[in-house]
Amino acid sequence: MDNFERTMLAVLQLYGAQSRAIDIGAAQTWAETFVPDGRFESPSYPGPVVGREELASFAASFAHNTPLARHVITNAHITSMDSTDRATSTAYLMVVQTHRNGDVQILRLTTIEDELMKTDGGWRVLCRRVILENKGKQK
Numbered sequence: 001m002d003n004f005e006r007t008m009l010a011v012l013q014l015y016g017a018q019s020r021a022i023d024i025g026a027a028q029t030w031a032e033t034f035v036p037d038g039r040f041e042s043p044s045y046p047g048p049v050v051g052r053e054e055l056a057s058f059a060a061s062f063a064h065n066t067p068l069a070r071h072v073i074t075n076a077h078i079t080s081m082d083s084t085d086r087a088t089s090t091a092y093l094m095v096v097q098t099h100r101n102g103d104v105q106i107l108r109l110t111t112i113e114d115e116l117m118k119t120d121g122g123w124r125v126l127c128r129r130v131i132l133e134n135k136g137k138q139k
Contacts, residue, residue, distance in 0.1 A: 008078055010123045011089055011116065018125075019071035025063035031055035034125045035117055042130035044108065068098045069107065085118035093130070109133040 014033060021030035031052040034040070040049040040058065049058045062069070076091040091114075095107040110133060115126040 003084055004078070004081065007081065007087055007118075007123070008076075010118075011078060011087070012076055014116075014123050014125075015073045015076060015091060019073055022059050022062060023070050025060065027056045027059035027063065028052075030059040032121075034128075035119065038125050039127040040125075040130075041128065042110075043132055044130065066095075066097060066107070070096050070098075072096060073112075087116045087118075087123075089114045089116060 018030055018033045020026075021033065031038075034052065034055055037051055038055060040055060045058075049055055072094045074092045074094075076089060079088045079090055081087045091112050093108075093110045093112050095110075097105050097107055099105065111131040113129045113131065115128075116123050117126050118124075
């Protein structure tokens with residue numbers, strides 16, 4: 001297996017771990033999938049979230065305010081690898097919520113664009129930019 005294939009598998013593992021952590025309310029675990037000064041930008045929220053403390057608070061708030069939500073990531077694609085420890089990737093992200101009556105609602109359809117860095121603990125997100133499908137690219 002070459003470096004690209006190992007990186008792709010690691011990115012898929014990272015995305016799965018992130019989705020599971022935020023969905024079950026493991027806020028600190030979700031925050032630790034970012035580098036210590038990592039950044040999360042989404043037009044669904046008022047401003048960027050920067051640093052693990054803010055990231056953990058954001059994830060805890062999401063889990064509290066959106067019970068039984070599930071992050072479903074598909075079509076992950078590494079768009080560049082500048083070195084063995086830096087990469088950019090993109091994927092589709094759908095956030096789905098199951099209501100108490102059993103109804104399922106799609107809350108968001110998005111594209112995520114990530115800047116990634118390999119650390120001693122594995123691949124981590126430097127910066128995630130979320131693009132809402134109905135809004136186009138956000139700056």
